[in-house]
Structure formats: C-alpha cells, structure tokens
Amino acid sequence: MVVEIFVSIFATKFFILMKMKKKIALFLMVMLAISLTVNAKTEETNMLIGNAEIVKCPYCGQEKELMALVSGNTFGAQLWSDNKRIAPMLPTVSPIQKCPRCKKYYFERKNRHGESKKTSYERGELTFLEWKEAYRQFVSEKICGKDKVDMCFWLIQSYNDYYYRSQNVHKPTKADYAFFVEITLTFINYFDWNQVEHPLLKAELYREAGKMTECGKVLKSIPYKSLEDFEKRIFIDIKKRMSNNDIKVFKFSE
Numbered sequence: 501m502v503v504e505i506f507v508s509i510f511a512t513k514f515f516i517l518m519k520m521k522k523k524i525a526l527f528l529m530v531m532l533a534i535s536l537t538v539n540a541k542t543e544e545t546n547m548l549i550g551n552a553e554i555v556k557c558p559y560c561g562q563e564k565e566l567m568a569l570v571s572g573n574t575f576g577a578q579l580w581s582d583n584k585r586i587a588p589m590l591p592t593v594s595p596i597q598k599c600p601r602c603k604k605y606y607f608e609r610k611n612r613h614g615e616s617k618k619t620s621y622e623r624g625e626l627t628f629l630e631w632k633e634a635y636r637q638f639v640s641e642k643i644c645g646k647d648k649v650d651m652c653f654w655l656i657q658s659y660n661d662y663y664y665r666s667q668n669v670h671k672p673t674k675a676d677y678a679f680f681v682e683i684t685l686t687f688i689n690y691f692d693w694n695q696v697e698h699p700l701l702k703a704e705l706y707r708e709a710g711k712m713t714e715c716g717k718v719l720k721s722i723p724y725k726s727l728e729d730f731e732k733r734i735f736i737d738i739k740k741r742m743s744n745n746d747i748k749v750f751k752f753s754e
C-alpha cells in the first residue's frame with residue numbers, strides 16, 4: 501500500500517529513518533510542505549527507541565531522562581495548517597521541559613547532559629496551561645531572539661492542540677484567544693520570512709489570528725501559478741476559510 505501524505509520541511513528533507521539522537525532542535529520552519537510518498541509496507545516497523553537522553557534543570561540540577569529515537573518514520577502522519585505534524589511513529593520530546601523538582605521551565609536543547617544506559621518513554625509534554633506558565637517565566641527572564649520566536653510558535657501549536665486537537669474540543673476563552681492573537685502576531689513579526697519562498701504559513705497564521713485583510717494581502721503576494729499542486733490546495737483552503745471568517749486551524753487532507 502502506498503500512501504501519500506504531506507509533511508513539512510524542517511531544515512531538510514530528512515525524516516525517514518533519520519538518526520534522532522540530536523533530534524529536531526527546531527520545530528518551526530516553513531509551510532513548504534512536500535508531497536512525500538511513503539511505502540507503508542517497509543516503513544511500518546521502523547520506529548526504534550534508543551538510550552534515553554539526560555537533561556538537567558539549570559535552576560536546581562535535577563536530572564530527568566527523556567525518550568530518544570534511533571529511527572522513526574512518518575507513516576500515518578497528519579499535518580495541520582499551523583505546521584503541526586502528528587506522526588505516531590515519530591514521536592518527539594517537548595522542546596520545553598518542566599523540572600519535576602523545582603517546577604521551573606527550561607529549553608531541552610540547551611540542557612542536555614549525555615546519554616543514559618536505560619531507555620525512556622518520557623517526553624515531558626506540557627499542557628497549554630503549562631506552556632503559558634513557561635512563557636511567563638521566560639518573559640520575566642527577558643527571553644529574546646530565536647528563543648522568543650520558537651516559544652511563540654510552540655505556544656500557537658499548543659493553543660491549537662488544546663482547543664482544536666484535543667479529545668474535548670471546546671470554544672476558546674476570550675482571554676486565551678487574545679493571548680493567542682498576541683503571540684501569533686509576535687511570531688509573524690519576528691520570524692525571518694525571507695527564507696520562505698511562498699509564505700502560506702504567514703497567511704494562515706493571520707487568518708487564525710482573525711486578521712483577514714492581512715491574510716488576503718499575503719495570499720495576493722503569492723504567485724498562485726508557480727505553486728506546486730499540494731500548495732495550490734492549501735492556498736485554496738486558506739482562501740476559502742478566510743472568506744468565511746473562519747479562524748480555526750485545519751487538517752490537510754491526504
């Protein structure tokens with residue numbers, strides 16, 4: 501069976517069977533989704549857990565062990581319009597970890613302390629409430645630059661996880677939506693869009709933040725004819741939702 505799925509490009513096109521010891525440090529990239537043909541028959545059995553990665557809290561020194569994949573694949577993956585990819589065979593650890601002892605938050609990629617002799621399935625995933633707490637902590641610590649951009653992007657996805665991708669989908673509170681709009685606009689303003697040829701993600705995030713005029717302007721700047729077929733489908737989907745004043749994240753069809 502051959503399935504066709506859309507996956508986002510992170511830095512390179514390297515998903516399948518990649519060595520994941522260092523993992524994907526960066527979640528955000530672009531919505532230059534590529535059409536990837538995966539042969540399910542050969543990929544289905546390829547997820548392999550390696551020795552756990554040790555991270556250490558920079559505040560109190562408490563260590564914890566996180567899951568480390570040796571290999572994985574994108575079989576059965578879903579890609580959402582906020583660039584979130586959910587791949588059951590390619591699970592990732594949370595880029596922000598919460599210390600089990602002092603409860604402070606820290607960047608996983610900055611606090612790695614080698615490899616354990618054991619394996620672990622711990623991913624340290626945070627709830628939306630914890631993501632907000634983490635953001636407040638980092639703001640009080642004057643987070644800036646790439647860290648701030650990354651953090652805003654993860655918050656956008658966490659908000660969408662909580663309100664639209666969880667089992668109990670519910671209406672966002674006014675306060676949370678206002679917060680979502682604020683971080684989304686911060687992300688759009690601080691992200692370096694020069695590296696993105698066709699900023700579909702930018703248009704999409706404006707739409708999710710309810711900024712339909714801006715969304716329309718970005719779509720207008722994208723030369724439709726030069727898009728790949730799968731990008732054209734995304735373009736049309738965003739435009740249709742924009743016209744309906746729909747602000748919800750959506751899942752790409754396969």
Ligand SMILES: [Zn+2]
Pocket residue numbers: 557558559560561562599600601602603604
């Ligand atoms: Zn700690």
